[in-house]
Amino acid sequence: MSGWLPKSPKARRRLYLIAAIAPVLALAAGLTLWGLSDSISFFYTPAQAAAAKPPPGRSVQLGGLVQPGSVVKHPDGRVEFVVADQQATATVHFSGDLPDLFREGQGIVATGSFRKDGEFEARQVLAKHDERYMPREVSKALKEQGEWRGEGSPPPSYQTDAAQP
Amino acid sequence: MIVEIGAFALAFALALSLAQAILSAVARVRRSSVLAGAGQGAAIAAFIALAIAFASLMYAFVVSDFSVANVAANSHTAKPLLYRVAGTWGSHEGSMMLWCLALTGCGAAVAAFGRDLPAGLKSLTITVQGLLGVVFLAYTVFASNPFVRIANPPVEGRSLNPLLQDPALAFHPPALYLGYVGMSVVFSFAVAALIEGRVDAAWARWVRPWTLAAWAALTVGITLGAFWAYYELGWGGWWFWDPVENASFMPWLIGAALLHSAIVTEKRGALTGWTVFLALAAFSFSMLGAFLVRSGVLTSVHAFAVDPTRGVLLLMILGVTAGASFALFAWRAPTLSRGGLFAPISRESALVLNNILLAAATTTVLLGTLYPLIREAATGEAISVGPPFFNLTFMPLMAALILILPAGPLLAWKRGDLQGVIQRLWVAALIALACGLAAFALISPRKAFSAAGVAMGAWLILGALVELAERTRAFRVSAGESWRRFVGLPRGAWGMTLAHLGLGVFVLGACFETGWKVEAAQTLPIGGRLALGEYSLVLDDIRGVDGPNYEAERGLMRAFKGEKLICEPTPERRLYSTGGQTTSEVSICTRGLDHLYVVLGERRDAAGQPVWLVRAYWNPLALLIFLGPAIMAVGGLVSLSDRRMRLAAGRRLVEAAA
Numbered sequence: 001m002s003g004w005l006p007k008s009p010k011a012r013r014r015l016y017l018i019a020a021i022a023p024v025l026a027l028a029a030g031l032t033l034w035g036l037s038d039s040i041s042f043f044y045t046p047a048q049a050a051a052a053k054p055p056p057g058r059s060v061q062l063g064g065l066v067q068p069g070s071v072v073k074h075p076d077g078r079v080e081f082v083v084a085d086q087q088a089t090a091t092v093h094f095s096g097d098l099p100d101l102f103r104e105g106q107g108i109v110a111t112g113s114f115r116k117d118g119e120f121e122a123r124q125v126l127a128k129h130d131e132r133y134m135p136r137e138v139s140k141a142l143k144e145q146g147e148w149r150g151e152g153s154p155p156p157s158y159q160t161d162a163a164q165p
Numbered sequence: 166m167i168v169e170i171g172a173f174a175l176a177f178a179l180a181l182s183l184a185q186a187i188l189s190a191v192a193r194v195r196r197s198s199v200l201a202g203a204g205q206g207a208a209i210a211a212f213i214a215l216a217i218a219f220a221s222l223m224y225a226f227v228v229s230d231f232s233v234a235n236v237a238a239n240s241h242t243a244k245p246l247l248y249r250v251a252g253t254w255g256s257h258e259g260s261m262m263l264w265c266l267a268l269t270g271c272g273a274a275v276a277a278f279g280r281d282l283p284a285g286l287k288s289l290t291i292t293v294q295g296l297l298g299v300v301f302l303a304y305t306v307f308a309s310n311p312f313v314r315i316a317n318p319p320v321e322g323r324s325l326n327p328l329l330q331d332p333a334l335a336f337h338p339p340a341l342y343l344g345y346v347g348m349s350v351v352f353s354f355a356v357a358a359l360i361e362g363r364v365d366a367a368w369a370r371w372v373r374p375w376t377l378a379a380w381a382a383l384t385v386g387i388t389l390g391a392f393w394a395y396y397e398l399g400w401g402g403w404w405f406w407d408p409v410e411n412a413s414f415m416p417w418l419i420g421a422a423l424l425h426s427a428i429v430t431e432k433r434g435a436l437t438g439w440t441v442f443l444a445l446a447a448f449s450f451s452m453l454g455a456f457l458v459r460s461g462v463l464t465s466v467h468a469f470a471v472d473p474t475r476g477v478l479l480l481m482i483l484g485v486t487a488g489a490s491f492a493l494f495a496w497r498a499p500t501l502s503r504g505g506l507f508a509p510i511s512r513e514s515a516l517v518l519n520n521i522l523l524a525a526a527t528t529t530v531l532l533g534t535l536y537p538l539i540r541e542a543a544t545g546e547a548i549s550v551g552p553p554f555f556n557l558t559f560m561p562l563m564a565a566l567i568l569i570l571p572a573g574p575l576l577a578w579k580r581g582d583l584q585g586v587i588q589r590l591w592v593a594a595l596i597a598l599a600c601g602l603a604a605f606a607l608i609s610p611r612k613a614f615s616a617a618g619v620a621m622g623a624w625l626i627l628g629a630l631v632e633l634a635e636r637t638r639a640f641r642v643s644a645g646e647s648w649r650r651f652v653g654l655p656r657g658a659w660g661m662t663l664a665h666l667g668l669g670v671f672v673l674g675a676c677f678e679t680g681w682k683v684e685a686a687q688t689l690p691i692g693g694r695l696a697l698g699e700y701s702l703v704l705d706d707i708r709g710v711d712g713p714n715y716e717a718e719r720g721l722m723r724a725f726k727g728e729k730l731i732c733e734p735t736p737e738r739r740l741y742s743t744g745g746q747t748t749s750e751v752s753i754c755t756r757g758l759d760h761l762y763v764v765l766g767e768r769r770d771a772a773g774q775p776v777w778l779v780r781a782y783w784n785p786l787a788l789l790i791f792l793g794p795a796i797m798a799v800g801g802l803v804s805l806s807d808r809r810m811r812l813a814a815g816r817r818l819v820e821a822a823a
Contacts, residue, residue: 009506010506013506013507016509016514017517019509020514020517020518020521021521024518024521024522024525024562024565025525027525027561027562027565028525028526028528028529028558028562031529031557031558031561031562032529032532032533032558034557035529035533035550035553035554035557035558036532036536036550036554038553038557039550039551039553039554039557040536040537040540040548040549040550040554041548041549041550041551042546042547042548043546043547043548043549061549073767073769074769075688075769075770075771075772075776076687076688077686077687077688077766077778095686096686096778096780097399097686097749097764097766097767097778097780098767100328100399100746100747100748100749101746111551
C-alpha cells in the first residue's frame, strides 16, 4: 500500500479507526451545535413573554393556567382562550381538537408563535396524562410567583373561586 | 394479612439479595463451591420472595383493598379486571416492584441456568446482580414501599388514569422493564469480567443471548408504547421525540450497538474494551431512563405526578452505579487483551462504523434530552428541544448507517472485497433509487426527504434479500440446492436477516406515513360529510353508550372511497366518572397496510344545532411502522433460539481453549 501509512499494523489500525471516527464525530458535533442554536424553543409564561417579547413567528411555548370563562369554542372548530399567570394574560388561538385533559383552570402548554397583534397562534396544545400533574415549567413559574400550594394538591386554579357562589 | 405477607416478602427479598451478594463474593475469594451454591440459592430465593410480594400487591389490587395507600390512589372497584391487574405496575411504587422483580428474576436465571459459566465469573456476576438488587430493593422498601397502609381507608379508590386503561399499555411496562433490566445482567457480566480481567470470545458468547433477549423485549416495549400513543392519544402521531420516549430509545440504540460489537468480540476477539464499555453503558442508560421518567425533571407528555425527593434518590443510584462501573472500566480496561487485526475494508470495519454511528446517534439523543436541563440549570431559561433538533441531528446519522448496512453482511471478515460487494448490490441500489424517484414523482404533495426515506427503506429490504440470496446461492445453483441451503440456514443468520428486513419495513412505513398522510378536521352536524382526499366520512348518528366505568358518546359513521363504502368507523368520546376525565377512543379502519384514522372530538353548538368536531387522517402504510419493529423483535427471538447461542456451546469453547 502507499508509503505514507505507518508500518506497524497496530498504528495503522489506530489510524483507520481515527479516520472513521473523526468525520462522524465532527458531523454529529456540527449538527448538534447547529440544531441547538436553531431549533430550540423557549418556554414563557404570559408575563415572561410580555417581558421577553419574542419576535412574531418564532416558535415558542406558552404555558399557564386556562382562565375560567375565557374559552370560546366556535362551531367551525376554532378555539380561543386566555392563558394566565399571576401577572399577565395572553389570548391563544387554536384550531382543532383540544386535548382530553384540557379544561378551565388546568395548566397547559401551547406550542406556536405570537402574531403581530400580540396574540398567540397555537399549533399544538398539551395537557398532561395525569389530572393531578402540572407541566413542570408552569409549576415552577407559578412557584416563583408565589402561587403554589404544594405537590399533589389540585392546581391553583382560579376556578375554585369562580365556582363557589 | 396478605398485604403484610407481601410487605414482609419484599423486605426479606432485600435481605436475601444482600446475602446473595456477600455469599457469592466470599465464594469467589475463597474459591468455595459450597458458598457459591449458597449464593445462587439466595439469588433464587430472592426472586421467589419478590414474586410473592408482587403477587400480594396484585391481590390487593384485584380485591380492591383500599386500606393500602397505593391501591387507593391507583385503583377503583369499577375498573375491569385486566386494568386492576395492570394497576399493580401502573404506579411509581408498583413499577419499582416490577423493576425489582425483573432484576431478581435475572439474577435467579443466571444462578439457575448458568451451569456452563466458569465458577469465578458466575459468582462475581451473581454478586454484582445481588448488589444491584440491594440498591433497588432498598429504594423500594424505604422510599417507595407499595404496601404502606392508610389509617382511614376510603370507600372508593381514585382509579388508574383512564389513558392508561388500555391493553397495549397494560403490557407495555412489563416488556419495557424486561428490556431495561435484562441489560442489568449484561452489566453484571461486564463488571465481573473487568474484575476477573478477562474479556474474550467465550465471554461475548455469554453476553450475546442476554443482550438479544433484552433488546428484543425493549423493541416490543417501545413499539407497544408507540402504538399506544398512536391510537390512544388521538393525535395521529406515533413518535414525538419526547424525553420519556427517548429514555427507552437510548438503551435500545446502545443495545443494538452492543449486539453488533459483541459479534466482533465473539468471532474475532477484537473490540473487547469497547464491547465492555457498551455493556456498562446499556444498563446505565436504562437507569437514566428510570430516573428521567420517574423524577419529573423533564417536561413530557408522558410524565406522571412525581415526588422530587425520589428523583434525587434515583439520580444518586444512577450516579453511584454508573460512576463506580465506569471507574472500574477506566482502571481495568487497559489490561484487556487486544484482538485480531483487520483491514479497513472488512466485516469488522463495517461493524465498527455501525457502532460509531449508533453511538454518535445515541449521543445526539442524549444531548437533545438533557440539554434543556443543563441550559435551565445554567441560565434559568426554560426551553424545549423538539422534533426539528432530532430530525437535524439523529436522522443524518441514521441515514449514513442505513446506507452502509446492506454492505456489512456481504463483507468477509478480516479483509473484505469491496468490488465484489458493489457487484452484488448495484441492482438493489438501482431499484431502491427508482423506488425513491417514483415515490417523489407519483405522490403529491412532493416531498424530497420522505422520498429519500422510501429509497432507503427499499434499499434495506432489498439488501436483506440480496444477503439471503447470497447465503442460499440463489440463481447460481439449482433451485433444489438453494432451497436446501435456505432451510438449513442457521437461526442466527435468519435472525439477522429478519432484523435488517424489519428495519427496512419500518423505515418504509415511517417515511410513507410522515410524507404522505392526509389530514382533515371539521365540525359536522348529524348527516354531515368530511372530505379527506379521495375519501370521505359521513356522521350518521351519535349514540350514548355505557362502559364499565365510563359513559361514552359514540359516533356512528360511514367511510367512503369515492362512492364506495369501505368501513363504518365508530370513534368514541369517553367520560370517566372518577376523576372526571375524558378520553377519545380512536377508530381505525385498516385497508391493506393503510389506516383510516378517525377521532370524535367534543360537541359544540352552532346556531342551536349540535355539531361534533371530527378529525380524520389517511395514514398510508401506517401498519408497516409497527410491523417493522415486530419483525425485528421476531428476528431477535429467532437468533436467540439458535443452538449456538445456548450456553453449552460456550462450554465447548472453554473446553477447547483449556
